[in-house]
Each structure stands twice: as C-alpha cells, then as structure tokens.
C-alpha cells in the first residue's frame with residue numbers, strides 16, 4: 014500500500030507537472046518512492062480479477078416480441094438461434110413479454126430480447142424497454158429493436174430514442190438468416206461478458222455488505238453511491254438512500270485527504286450518527302478508483318472499533334459481528350484465524366486482543382525459549398491489573414524502610430488496610446471524621462463569609478504579581494489572606510492571566526463567587542488538605558500551562574478546565590484518607606462502594622456546588638456540548654489525582670511519550686538512562702488526555718519538588734494530618750492504615766525519602782523532560798539530599814526536624830514576619 018504523503022528530502026524538486034506520476038527507478042518499496050504531487054496522481058487501476066469474470070459457455074436463450082402472428086422477420090431470427098445451438102421463444106404483446114420475464118427463474122432469463130419496433134400503434138417498443146429495465150435482474154439482457162429500413166435510412170439519429178429507453182442495439186428489419194446468425198452470436202458474447210461483470214460486482218457488493226467495517230463508495234464528487242450494512246446500522250442510515258454528499262455525514266482528516274486527490278490514505282474520520290448526539294472518530298482507509306486516469310469512485314473503509322461495537326450492544330440479535338464476515342481477517346495471513354480460535358469469549362477487536370493475537374502468532378515456528386518468553390508475556394497481558402505496581406526483585410527498588418513501606422503501601426494500595434482484623438473486632442458506629450461535619454449532602458454556603466475585595470492593593474497585589482514563579486510564597490499568601498488564598502490567587506490567575514471567563518463565557522463576578530464557595534467548602538481545620546493546598550496545586554498547574562509544550566497542545570477551554578480541576582480537586586476533603594473512610598464505613602464510602610471514594614466526592618461536589626446556585630454557576634452560558642466537554646475534562650482530571658492509579662497514569666504517559674532507547678520503556682523509568690522524548694503522539698486526543706492527567710498529578714504532589722523551605726513545610730503539614738488520622742483510628746478502635754505514622758516515633762526524613770524515591774522522582778523526570786522544567790527534578794533531588802543528611806544525623810520526629818532546622822516551623826516563622834492581612 015502506498016504511503017501517499019511520505020515526505021523525503023531531496024526528492025521533491027522539479028515542477029509538479031514534471032514530477033506527477035513519475036517514480037524513481039530505484040524505488041524498491043512503496044516507502045522508498047519519491048515524493049510526488051498527490052493531487053496529480055492518477056488513481057490505481059480498478060481490477061476485477063479475471064477469475065471473477067469467467068462464465069461457462071451456455072446455450073443462447075432468445076425471446077422475440079412480435080405482434081404480427083406469422084412474422085417472417087421473427088421466424089428468421091428464431092431459425093438463426095436454432096442454428097447457433099440456442100433456443101428461441103416468441104410472444105405477441107408487451108404484457109406477455111413482461112409476464113415471461115417475471116415468471117422465469119433467473120437461470121431461464123433470456124440473454125437477448127428482440128422487440129418489433131416497426132408498428133408503434135400496436136407495440137410501444139421504448140415503453141416495453143423501460144419496463145424490462147425496471148424489472149429485477151435484467152441489467153445484463155441484450156435488447157434489440159427492429160426498425161423499418163426506410164426509417165433507418167431517413168434519420169441519422171433514429172437510434173437515439175431507443176438507446177435512451179434501454180435498448181442496446183437497433184437493427185434494420187431483415188430476413189437474412191446469415192445476418193441474424195451473426196447478430197445473435199455477437200449478442201451472446203456481449204451478453205455473457207455483461208452478465209459476468211454484473212455478477213462479479215454483485216458478489217463484491219455482498220462481501221462489502223457483510224463486512225463489519227463501515228464501508229461507503231462515492232462517485233468522484235464524493236456523493237455516496239453505496240453504503241454497506243454496518244454503515245447504515247451504526248450511522249442510522251436506510252439502505253435505499255439515493256446519492257447523498259458524504260460531507261453531510263463525514264469530516265476530519267480522511268475527508269481532507271480524499272479531497273486533496275490522494276489515491277490511497279489512512280487517516281481518522283469523524284462520522285455523525287443520526288440517533289446519537291456525539292460523532293464518532295474512527296480510523297479510515299480510503300482509495301480513489303478509476304478505470305482510466307481519472308477517478309470514478311472513492312472507497313472509504315472505516316474500521317469499526319470495539320468501542321463503537323460495544324456501544325451498539327454486544328450480543329444483541331442485530332449485532333454487527335454476529336454472522337458477519339471480517340474481510341480483513343479472512344484476507345490476512347491466516348495466523349489471525351488461528352489465534353481467534355484461542356480467544357473465544359474476548360472482545361476480538363480490543364487492541365489488547367490484537368496484541369495477544371500477534372504475539373501468539375509469533376510463537377509459531379519459534380524456538381522453545383522464545384515461545385516460553387512470549388507465553389509469559391501473554392499471561393501477563395491477560396491479567397486485568399496491567400498497571401498495578403508490583404515491587405521488583407531489584408534491590409534498588411525494594412522498599413526496605415518501614416515508614417516508607419507504610420506510606421507507599423497506603424497511597425498505592427486499593428485494599429483497605431487490616432480490613433480482616435476490622436471485621437474480627439466488629440464495626441464501629443462512629444461515622445464522622447474528626448475535623449469535619451463531613452455531611453456529603455451539605456454544601457457550605459458562602460453567605461456571611463468575608464467577601465473578597467475585588468481590588469487588591471499594596472503588598473498583596475505585589476505578591477500576586479509573582480504568582481507565576483516556582484518559588485511563589487504560598488504560605489505568605491495564606492497569612493495575608495487569613496487562610497483564604499484560593500479565591501485571591503484564583504482570581505489573579507484564572508480571571509487575570511488566563512482569562513478563563515472568556516472561554517467559559519461567564520463574568521468575573523460569577524468566577525469570584527465560584528472560587529469563594531469552593532474555598533468555603535475546603536476544611537480550614539485540616540493541616541494539609543485545606544484551601545492553601547488547593548491554591549498551591551492551582552499555582553503549579555498555572556505554572557505548567559505557561560510552558561510552550563502545553564501552550565501548543567491545550568485549547569483555552571482545556572486550560573480553563575485544568576485550572577478549575579486544580580482549584581476544586583480536594584474540595585471537602587475530611588483530612589483522612591479514603592481507606593480510613595472505608596474502614597469507618599463512612600457514608601461517602603458506602604455511596605461510592607469503597608472505590609475512589611474521596612476523588613469521586615471531590616468531583617461530584619464540585620458540580621453540585623456549581624450547578625446549585627446561578628450566582629456561582631460558571632458554566633451557565635455554555636452550550637450543551639461545550640459544558641459536557643468541560644465537565645468531562647474536570648472530572649477526569651480530579652479522578653486522576655487518585656494515588657491508587659498512580660502507576661497506571663505514569664506508565665501510560667511514559668509508554669506513549671517516551672521512545673525506546675535501550676531496554677523496555679518500563680525499564681527506562683527505573684534506570685539512569687536519559688529518556689528519549691517523542692511527542693508525535695500528541696496528535697491523538699486520547700494521548701492529550703494523558704498529558705492533562707499527568708499535569709494535575711504532578712501539581713498535586715509538586716510540594717516535594719518545590720524549593721526546600723516550601724517542601725519542608727508541606728512535609729510537616731502532611732505528617733501532622735497523617736498523625737491525626739492515626740490518633741483517630743486508635744481512639745475509635747479502627748484499623749490503623751499507617752501504623753508507622755505515630756507522632757512519637759515516626760521518622761519524617763525517612764517518610765520523605767521514601768515518598769521522593771518511589772513516587773516523585775520517576776514522575777517528575779518524565780514530566781520535567783516533557784515540559785522542559787528541569788528544576789522539578791533538581792529541587793526533588795536536593796530536598797532528598799537534605800532529608801538524607803537529617804536522617805543520617807539522627808533527626809527523626811517533627812519536633813527534631815524543626816529543632817534541627819533552627820525554628821519551630823517555617824510557617825511559624827512566616828507568621829511572625831508577616832504584616833497583617835489586607836482585607
């Protein structure tokens with residue numbers, strides 16, 4: 014197959030005319046051929062294989078329609094057919110002729126029909142021809158009109174009305190048996206070829222109709238002439254719709270390729286469905302077809318992805334796949350069929366199934382050691398937990414420190430810690446978390462709360478002017494705003510620098526109200542998960558969005574969604590983990606079935622708060638589709654902050670954007686070799702989603718990659734929150750999720766070393782290279798080194814750490830140093 018748009022340096026010189034259609038004699042493969050002007054290429058010849066055009070010889074069948082009872086012309090025709098070894102019948106009226114056609118089985122249909130056109134008052138020959146052509150399966154019958162010699166010789170254009178009516182030939186009346194014999198033999202040959210072609214086209218049309226991909230054939234103007242059953246079912250078409258412009262239904266790169274005159278191409282196509290609001294995006298292969306240099310037809314084959322099929326309802330009686338023929342699998346090398354047999358019951362078109370098929374096929378004829386290796390790989394691929402991390406045997410990767418084991422285990426594990434023990438001990442009936450009323454249905458109103466002054470002045474203004482630097486003084490902002498940094502920073506970044514009001518079509522007042530109510534719903538009593546953390550994550554996302562890579566990839570609406578998600582991503586966080594809520598049988602855990610409890614709550618509550626009140630509804634002016642898109646983005650990003658999915662998101666990102674250098678991509682994440690960034694995958698929307706997830710994930714834990722004074726204060730805050738959870742678990746006789754996080758004994762440096770080693774470094778390296786921000790890794794490494802020094806000096810507890818650093822806490826220091834808040 015040709016790669017029509019493959020560009021090769023040095024081969025594109027010369028005028029388009031000179032280049033058109035010329036191939037280098039050195040081109041060994043289609044990939045080697047020089048760049049040519051695709052628009053000027055002639056289409057490939059349309060071949061119907063000769064084998065399909067063969068028809069066995071058969072005796073000629075003739076039907077004569079002559080009103081005159083004993084027509085001598087009719088008799089001459091019939092005797093010529095008999096001499097040629099065929100059979101002739103005659104009828105006297107148009108009605109009898111049509112009856113004969115309708116009565117005859119397809120096998121007995123005449124090859125030639127001769128119609129007496131000499132007496133228009135008795136038999137309207139053109140009318141009969143039209144009626145015959147309107148009868149099923151008569152396209153290949155040769156129709157001959159017999160006219161008077163006098164009429165034939167008088168008028169140059171005598172044949173035209175007959176041809177228009179559907180006759181193939183016009184013959185002058187004759188009694189010559191020789192002339193009739195020659196005529197009927199020629200007709201038999203022409204008829205046989207016409208029949209073979211029609212039969213071949215019918216067979217190909219049947220194959221296309223049974224193919225599970227969506228196929229459409231258009232004329233050169235891209236009007237659909239044929240759409241197969243899959244096309245009709247998926248897009249809600251009727252089979253009998255006349256020629257319609259393809260552009261009514263299809264759009265995207267495939268259409269651009271078709272219009273550019275390319276002769277074959279592979280590109281995504283967007284198809285609109287009549288019964289569903291959302292278009293679907295499918296991979297499409299296309300080809301321009303023509304018998305001569307010009308294109309007569311264009312073929313579009315849109316691969317029916319598993320997602321589309323699943324949406325249609327697998328297993329339904331009308332399932333496209335049932336009883337259908339996958340032309341590709343039949344046409345392929347047969348290996349696929351072998352592996353299909355092994356894959357009964359799996360969704361055959363899922364990419365993972367294709368991968369397993371390919372791997373299984375590769376075992377055929379392979380040496381036993383390779384087979385064993387592939388079988389191991391296939392077994393791994395068959396597990397549903399492809400992205401669940403497993404600690405490697407590699408000593409470098411083993412978590413040996415109990416504090417680190419506790420922390421990493423609690424962050425990444427989907428199991429509730431000590432749940433068996435819990436059931437043995439019996440349930441507790443205390444539901445509420447320690448620092449929160451935490452009633453998921455109560456949205457805290459912003460009424461009676463301090464209104465943020467729209468205009469900030471003096472030092473606060475100056476501070477907010479530095480909001481886009483990586484050492485932004487977040488704790489100073491916390492103090493200056495008396496614990497309400499989110500609304501101030503949000504207004505400066507979202508309303509000011511990023512002007513998300515334009516993208517959301519809302520006014521700044523609504524945005525301010527939204528920020529205020531979201532901030533109100535953060536728990537100021539939490540040491541870590543409060544609105545200062547939300548502001549910090551917002552600031553990191555804003556900082557990332559300023560990087561060229563992201564500017565070139567994300568639309569304004571996507572950037573807006575990312576900022577909103579960052580601001581709201583931990584709203585109403587109770588200060589305890591999801592595992593704690595599950596163990597405590599908290600209503601949120603019950604509501605979300607112990608799955609992604611907190612993240613689901615943050616996302617759901619964000620929309621509940623927003624839609625509840627028009628004054629805060631920043632989405633109120635968006636049309637339905639845009640709202641859906643923003644909502645999807647915000648929810649997806651908030652859910653991506655769930656740490657149990659950490660390795661899943663990271664591995665997907667690395668697999669997509671980092672090319673293999675040496676060793677596997679997975680290995681690359683854990684070696685010191687530089688990662689080879691490959692951003693070509695950014696052209697696919699599903700890969701851009703990975704970027705957005707990675708962005709908010711990195712922002713969420715960016716505290717460890719901030720300059721030391723910030724990183725250490727965040728470490729203090731999260732440790733304090735963990736300790737409070739442990740205290741509460743002990744007080745309520747709940748399973749203790751992180752037993753090592755006891756304020757009397759816990760080593761803060763070791764917890765931070767573990768956190769940086771196992772969570773931060775790999776992720777920040779991948780992200781830093783992607784957005785070109787080396788300081789992310791540099792800060793993480795220097796923080797790691799400082800924690801190591803403290804650990805080696807025997808510093809352990811929170812109190813030790815701050816004593817070693819020479820103050821009670823950075824935050825305490827800051828508080829002492831700050832002027833009073835400006836509101």
Ligand SMILES: Nc1ncnc2c1ncn2[C@@H]1O[C@@H]2COP(=O)(O)O[C@H]2[C@H]1O
Nearest residue numbers: 654656713714716717727728731765768
């Ligand atoms: N510096 C840190 N040390 C230890 N754990 C952290 C640190 N920063 C973030 N985390 C954890 O990482 C988690 C990321 O998601 P959450 O904000 O829900 O909760 C966060 C904390 O549990």
